[in-house]
Amino acid sequence: MSELHEKSLSEVRGLLASRAVSAEETVRACLARIEATEPKVRALLHVAGESALAEAKALDAAGPDQDKPLWGVPLVIKDALTTKGLPTTAGSRILENFVPFYDATAVARLKQAGAVVLAKANLDEFAMGSSTENSAYFPTRNPWDLERVPGGSSGGSAATVAAGQTYGALGTDTGGSIRLPASFCGIVGLKPTYGRVSRYGLIAYGSSLDQIGPMTRTVEDAARLLQVMAGHDQRDSTCADLPVPDYLAALERTDLKGLTIGLPEEYWGAGVDAEVAESCKAAVTLAESLGARTVPVSLKLSEYAVAVYYVIATAEASSNLARFDGVRYGHRDKSAAELIDMFTRSRTQGFGDEVQRRIILGTYVLSAGYYDAYYRKAAQVRALLRKDFDAAFEKCDVIAGPVCPTTAFRVGQMSSDPLQMYLMDIFTISTNLAGLPGLSLPCGLGRDSGMPVGLQLMAPAFAEDRLLGLARVLERALPPLPRPAGLA
């Protein structure tokens, strides 16, 4: 028998709807688990125990509601998303005392569906990083091995779900920030298509890349969260006005007959650790045994994706982060007598090294004389990358490869070499550049490290239903992961 905090979101939702457990009991089970594990994992920047219990009691008093598909379910939100009345820091000192007066649309929709916000999750400062070591507050540890990173930038979201502190979390993904930590922590992470989920209330990093998505212990759980969040929002003009499919119906498929999976040679060749390749290959072989056909495809520009990304993402970041000037919110240096000095000192004191580095790079590639050589060039290669995907999807329904060349690395291992850290995202960045959906599915533990391995599934724009259907069939056929070893 698993304890209440170990249930999946879908299971606990059923228990809540039938009143087998109360919303208050469920929140208390999560809070108890947080108390027991948080000193080791450090996934959370703010635990909203009091407000979560108050909301749960109010829900219990009103009783379950069929129109609220997440009635009573406690969730954790990455601290890059605004939450009304709860501190929102983006992992930065510059927003240390910021308390938003509105909810991000994704958060508002979860609340309208009956979910309870339990806590805010740690992240790399402004979502810039692949390990959560760039948080201005503290690094988060991987529940499978406390000496290793959880991945990033949504490392707190991945770790809190893997540690059983909550039933699901929201992450954000600009270059792999949902899929990489999901892979490192052995959970499901879905980056939806650009435009599928409203980004109103998301503290912007790279506006042509950022997406919000679910991080959960099962594929069905991810489908349930996406179902609630997806769809047009008048407050985000980049949020597509397209119908939202029935993602739960997509989970009903029982085999993979008629499905063609493309295997890009660039994702399956040199540079991938043997244990990662082995686990991912076994999952693909399993898919074949369930009826899928595999074909080789080519994403020949993959090796340029990281270079394109670090021009475009930093350019957009340098513009987006210009708003942090000490005037309307955030840290202000009080010693400056004049406005420009106040801007400069507030920003210099408030931003950490990685953020400053990316602002410098982004400002440089946009500056007079360099714009065409860097920004325009990168946008042209981006167009070619997208064409590669379009051509590949003429031959297959879904593309599969590893999420990352390695399993979770050790704390401190990469922190002195930014470029080496950037290369962790080599397999995830392309889908952000192309605007396509990608899902990380746990497919086993690495033979050498004993750490989780994630298989990445990618699909054409707005085909999240296809990803979820395939992932559910594989999840059912794969042996379930044991409990995370670092918390045993």
Next chain:
Amino acid sequence: MKISREEVARVARLARLELSEDKLELFAGQVGDILAYIDKLNELDTAGVVPMYGPHATSTLQRPDEVRKEHTREQVLSNAPESDGAFFVVPRIVSAGS
């Protein structure tokens, strides 16, 4: 492509950041390494390729431009480092010397 300390300092000024000598040195090396890596884009011939600045196939969605009051002045000022209850207050804008 290498980048000099002076160039990093110039870009930092544009971005309203003030870097210590140590950090200028560190960033010049690191940003130079990253730019050298980015230079691999020049291996590709992109003549005539239309740049892709965002993933949207369709144009930006529009809605009627109607005034809606969703937040109070008090809320909007609630996170201000300094306000007088009606406005954001900032230090003097025009330098005493100019």
